[in-house]
Amino acid sequence: MENEFLNKVEDNAAVRAWSEKLQLEKGDSLTEGYVSELQEFTRVNTAQNELQELRDIWAHWDEEAKQSFYQSYGDISYLLDIKVDKHLFRAMVRFWNAAYKCFTFGKVDLVPTIEEYTALLRCPKVQVKKAYAKVLNGQTFTKKLMNISGMSEPWVAARIQQKGDSKCIPWENLRDLVLAHPDERKRIDIFALSIYGLVIFPKALRHVDEAVTDLFDRLEK
Template identity: 65%
Template structure:
């Protein structure tokens, strides 16, 4: 997912086809909507639980305790770096970046890097910071709870907010959203997508396909408006 280039012109054009009334994307010849099943296939996480992502467990560890567990650092080290940003607690990305580069424990280093990816790429809400909300989700991953419904919910919420006010930064996983859109255009791309088998990664195939990035937003608007049902799988 880190290798997926976000085409800002395509993304902005797509966002304008968001249908608030029906929570889908309406083009010239049909409607499209990302589903949990599609996102699970793209992320290859269909074998983990899908129905507990919003369940609140009892005795949830504090932000401090979760960061201690993820980073493997002392309580004093973590407490000194926790900041208050608005109504939520967070830790600056630069502190985690330095930790990734210098941490002696490989598992903790990978966990800190993965946590950073979730906040900076999947849920880029507080720029330059990793907040409490994403650590709550990250903590559930070890319990085999899929993040897909949360990713979808944030995608729809952010798109709807942009449509409502006519502007604003997209807070959601733009890379996955664009990968989902491209996966429906196999007829346009002249690529027949293979079955999602155990040894096949649709994201890797999507990344490997060369795509033009010199098409303007206005041209994308025309292309999307002209899409017909037979163009979309």
């Protein structure tokens, strides 16, 4: 177990070095002369999705299904058991730099990169040097859900909801598919989508946001 952890740390150091080198070569993305300042006041909502149903589903899967999941999506299932320290979260938000999308401590900017997450969570679908991509022919939310779930257009369209400024699909609908879909491959994909939507990039409670399906749809591309 210790060796596996050390290997992950070494991988993470390598991608961090690659990321820093690339940033130095490409330069800052903000306009010249821009001065970045931390916000004087930030409102924090620490509400979280209830993940027990996801944990129960994972616990009932046999070892073959779990290995298939690991091969496609790495170690993201371990995120289901991580407890968020709300007090630490509230403290760190004070240093969140909205302009740079990173934490600013004095003259140091710090934020985990996609490449670092890839190394830590062993996500094989994310190719390190192809993390950023442009969508040439973007599909609709309905089409993306159809591709991921294997369900018909009427089924998907009837379950899409509007939450604030974005479209979502309720977790209950995805849960039912994970439990009853006849295609095991689809069950695994939908379960992974749910982790991305409820744990990694949550927006509306108990719903998976359209932006998450956009990311998920491009993982292999």
